[in-house]
Amino acid sequence: MTGSRRDRRRRNLQNARLARTNWLYRPEDVVELYGICRNTLTNWVKTGLVRLEHEGRHLFRGDDLNAFHRQRREDAKRPCEFYEVHCFACKCKHSLLQVNFETQLTRFGDVRLAIECPDRGKPTAKRVTREQLERIVAMRESSPKTKTPD
Ligand SMILES: [Zn+2]
Structure with a gap:
């Protein structure tokens, strides 16, 4: 019981070192890396995750993904x-x-x-x-x- 609750919390506060620094991720890669659904990724972008556009395709930098999650973790701590x-x-x-x-x-x-x-x-x-x-x-x-x- 406590295990599943902890898992759920972990899903929302993601590991801030999961993405590889110099890698570029396609949206489907990000979805798989964090085990999230596509809507969640859309919301991350809306709430500040940097998204690049290259030849009409969206890409995410590993650095930006980690920075976004680091920020989220810090945000969760403050009132x-x-x-x-x-x-x-x-x-x-x-x-x-x-x-x-x-x-x-x-x-x-x-x-x-x-x-x-x-x-x-x-x-x-x-x-x-x-x-x-x-x-x-x-x-x-x-x-x-x-x-x-x-
Ligand atoms: Zn909410």
Whole structure:
């Protein structure tokens, strides 16, 4: 039981030395190397993994893969910012500046922000004050990152 839980956590916080430094990986190689699904790779790219384009094909540098996972591991250690949600489904932080959320006013006068984990499709929520929500909305509007193509 504990073994499977540990495995799941390990799947989300990947080994930051798994990829070979000077190698180039095709998307299918990355999927196989980390044992992930294609959607997860798409999400990694959306959340900062550097992707190269060569003659119309996507490639990933081993260095970039390792750096991305090193960053993720460090991210997991620090506490959430007010505009981030700690996701129980994938054990990562999701930025409310990047994912869409639904709001619901609670009877205590604060706001419940509900998101769907972009990795796992599972719901996660956090509570913020109305002022924090206003700041999040303002930050989203001023950030070019929130303009997703889909
Ligand atoms: Zn998640």
